[in-house]
Amino acid sequence: MEQATAKLFEGLVNQDRASLARSITLVESSNLQKRHQAQLLLTCVLQYLKTENAKSARGVKSFRIGISGPPGAGKSTFIEKFGKFLTGTGHRVAVLAVDPSSSTTGGSLLADKTRMPKLSVDPNAFIRPSPSSGTLGGVARNTCEAAVLCEGAGFDTIVIETVGVGQSEFAVADMVDLFCLLIPPASGDEMQGIKRGIVEVADLVVVNKSDGDLEGAARRVQAEYTSALKFVKQRTPLWKPKAISQGGDLKKKREQQMHVWMWRHIHERMMEIFRKDQTVAKNLSELENMVSQGIVTPGLAADILLEKFLKKL
Amino acid sequence: MEQATAKLFEGLVNQDRASLARSITLVESSNLQKRHQAQLLLTCVLQYLKTENAKSARGVKSFRIGISGPPGAGKSTFIEKFGKFLTGTGHRVAVLAVDPSSSTTGGSLLADKTRMPKLSVDPNAFIRPSPSSGTLGGVARNTCEAAVLCEGAGFDTIVIETVGVGQSEFAVADMVDLFCLLIPPASGDEMQGIKRGIVEVADLVVVNKSDGDLEGAARRVQAEYTSALKFVKQRTPLWKPKAISQGGDLKKKREQQMHVWMWRHIHERMMEIFRKDQTVAKNLSELENMVSQGIVTPGLAADILLEKFLKKL
Numbered sequence: 001m002e003q004a005t006a007k008l009f010e011g012l013v014n015q016d017r018a019s020l021a022r023s024i025t026l027v028e029s030s031n032l033q034k035r036h037q038a039q040l041l042l043t044c045v046l047q048y049l050k051t052e053n054a055k056s057a058r059g060v061k062s063f064r065i066g067i068s069g070p071p072g073a074g075k076s077t078f079i080e081k082f083g084k085f086l087t088g089t090g091h092r093v094a095v096l097a098v099d100p101s102s103s104t105t106g107g108s109l110l111a112d113k114t115r116m117p118k119l120s121v122d123p124n125a126f127i128r129p130s131p132s133s134g135t136l137g138g139v140a141r142n143t144c145e146a147a148v149l150c151e152g153a154g155f156d157t158i159v160i161e162t163v164g165v166g167q168s169e170f171a172v173a174d175m176v177d178l179f180c181l182l183i184p185p186a187s188g189d190e191m192q193g194i195k196r197g198i199v200e201v202a203d204l205v206v207v208n209k210s211d212g213d214l215e216g217a218a219r220r221v222q223a224e225y226t227s228a229l230k231f232v233k234q235r236t237p238l239w240k241p242k243a244i245s246q247g248g249d250l251k252k253k254r255e256q257q258m259h260v261w262m263w264r265h266i267h268e269r270m271m272e273i274f275r276k277d278q279t280v281a282k283n284l285s286e287l288e289n290m291v292s293q294g295i296v297t298p299g300l301a302a303d304i305l306l307e308k309f310l311k312k313l
Numbered sequence: 314m315e316q317a318t319a320k321l322f323e324g325l326v327n328q329d330r331a332s333l334a335r336s337i338t339l340v341e342s343s344n345l346q347k348r349h350q351a352q353l354l355l356t357c358v359l360q361y362l363k364t365e366n367a368k369s370a371r372g373v374k375s376f377r378i379g380i381s382g383p384p385g386a387g388k389s390t391f392i393e394k395f396g397k398f399l400t401g402t403g404h405r406v407a408v409l410a411v412d413p414s415s416s417t418t419g420g421s422l423l424a425d426k427t428r429m430p431k432l433s434v435d436p437n438a439f440i441r442p443s444p445s446s447g448t449l450g451g452v453a454r455n456t457c458e459a460a461v462l463c464e465g466a467g468f469d470t471i472v473i474e475t476v477g478v479g480q481s482e483f484a485v486a487d488m489v490d491l492f493c494l495l496i497p498p499a500s501g502d503e504m505q506g507i508k509r510g511i512v513e514v515a516d517l518v519v520v521n522k523s524d525g526d527l528e529g530a531a532r533r534v535q536a537e538y539t540s541a542l543k544f545v546k547q548r549t550p551l552w553k554p555k556a557i558s559q560g561g562d563l564k565k566k567r568e569q570q571m572h573v574w575m576w577r578h579i580h581e582r583m584m585e586i587f588r589k590d591q592t593v594a595k596n597l598s599e600l601e602n603m604v605s606q607g608i609v610t611p612g613l614a615a616d617i618l619l620e621k622f623l624k625k626l
Contacts, residue, residue: 039610039612039613039616042610042613043608043609043610043613046607046608046609046610047608049607050606050607050608053607141612144610144611144612145610145612148610224540227537227540255604255605258604258605258610258611259601259604259605259611261611261612262600262601262604262611262612262614262615263615265611265612265615265616266584266587266615266618266619267580267584269615269619270583270584270587270619271579271580271583273623274579274583287575288572288575291568291571291572291575292568292571292572293363294359294362294363294366295356295359295360295363296356296359297352297355297356297359297457297458297461297571298457298571298572298574298575298578299352299454299457299458299574299575299578300352300355300356301575302575302576302578302579302582303352303578305579306579306582306583310586
């Protein structure tokens with residue numbers, strides 16, 4: 001291993017915050033040489049974690065929690081309180097915020113110091129906003145890899161927060177051990193910004209802000225969700241609270257998730273290659289128009305484009 | 314156009330049932346030469362439909378209805394009654410049954426004569442089971458194309474039935490104008506076989522068998538679903554009953570669906586090409602194992618496989 005990367009690895013496993021920050025930056029880089037360094041670093045961290053995780057009865061030493069919810073649900077306040085509770089009981093907490101919108105809007109998240117004033121200065125916490133550019137696939141990959149680095153740096157609780165833009169919640173649901181949906185005490189009728197299907201991928205639905213004047217409203221919302229959740233199948237067999245920390249189950253779930261992610265990366269890249277192919281690009285809009293106008297079937301249009309692409313193979 | 318195909322086209326648009334049946338068989342064929350004939354036929358039918366549809370104020374002359382539901386919901390009986398009602402009021406009804414399981418199980422659908430005794434002998438109805446082999450993608454493509462042929466043969470109502478195996482309901486939801494979920498009067502707690510997320514893609518949920526002793530149970534189930542559906546966003550802007558048959562909306566929805574299908578076909582084929590690549594096939598299981606064991610990240614495994622695949626390009 002190159003010396004700079006070796007030094008970064010050593011700093012990381014010795015829980016040096018600056019080394020962790022630099023490692024995440026390295027993983028986020030799109031520079032080809034840096035990506036090679038990043039992959040080398042990640043491979044070493046994975047090797048290190050294998051030994052560490054083997055020491056745990058659960059098969060993994062960390063726990064990954066996804067937190068999502070519509071604007072106004074109180075995510076920042078919740079994570080601030082929850083994070084402080086965890087660090088107060090001896091845990092080390094890393095918060096990764098996924099915000100794919102930030103590349104176009106300049107970021108919808110406020111500065112961490114404003115959002116989580118106490119947690120952001122806690123020596124046992126580490127907060128990192130998402131990279132500010134790239135596709136959801138790219139952001140998701142970076143977040144997955146940043147979580148591995150945080151685990152290497154000894155953080156035992158990884159909170160992955162999503163601001164609920166695009167499909168980011170669904171991506172986050174597939175990279176955590178427990179996905180928690182935070183909602184304000186507003187009923188389904190009133191509520192805006194809850195995405196179709198998101199209730200179904202949640203392991204836990206928390207009605208936030210349910211005190212004081214809002215207690216009654218919160219109880220009604222709880223009843224509504226309880227009823228709605230009857231229509232949702234059990235997400236994983238391990239979702240019986242008693243079993244969740246038993247040996248092997250969590251490890252198995254993570255293995256499945258990693259396979260899902262490997263195929264997602266391949267998918268995304270293959271379609272990118274297809275779309276960027278010169279012959280495809282040249283003919284795409286004409287064929288899309290022909291499909292719209294009912295001149296060719298979608299199947300035939302697909303065949304024609306694929307034929308043009310595959311001629312080169 | 315070759316003479317046999319020209320004859321088929323002529324028979325089809327003259328509403329000859331045998332020509333329609335033979336045309337669908339042609340479309341289902343995997344023989345390369347027959348596929349070419351099929352595409353030629355489909356292109357002609359599309360051309361013919363453009364003229365026909367232009368005569369309709371709605372932009373399309375037919376209406377496509379998807380019917381899905383768990384076993385025991387009463388789909389066959391419902392379609393029999395509904396179909397007879399339609400033919401009794403002057404409509405011509407085609408029923409296409411999607412059953413991707415039939416390739417492995419020998420078919421989970423009974424013969425049409427047993428399932429729908431009256432509709433199967435009605436001269437204004439046409440019932441066709443799905444092809445008995447192929448992937449969901451293949452079956453879906455055949456069903457889309459069979460629907461076009463039925464429209465060419467003058468059927469103004471196309472019912473696409475799915476037996477609820479695998480992801481077939483979701484595929485059907487994307488090829489119809491209205492997707493109807495049929496459920497028996499059993500509450501969410503008791504009900505088996507309703508798929509996660511299926512309620513959300515339904516335009517209409519019908520509680521079937523809600524008479525006699527079951528009336529009370531049916532009312533309770535209706536209330537449960539009404540409550541659950543509050544958490545579901547409006548699927549399309551045109552889902553306001555008043556607007557559904559207004560000019561252009563339905564046409565626009567179909568155009569969007571056709572683009573979705575074009576990209577799905579490309580997707581499926583690209584991934585097939587990737588998986589069947591010799592170098593990929595040779596290295597896949599080893600890399601999947603390395604991912605499982607935490608030796609490489611999913612991202613790196615994807616990169617390695619893609620690099621091997623792309624070397625040939």
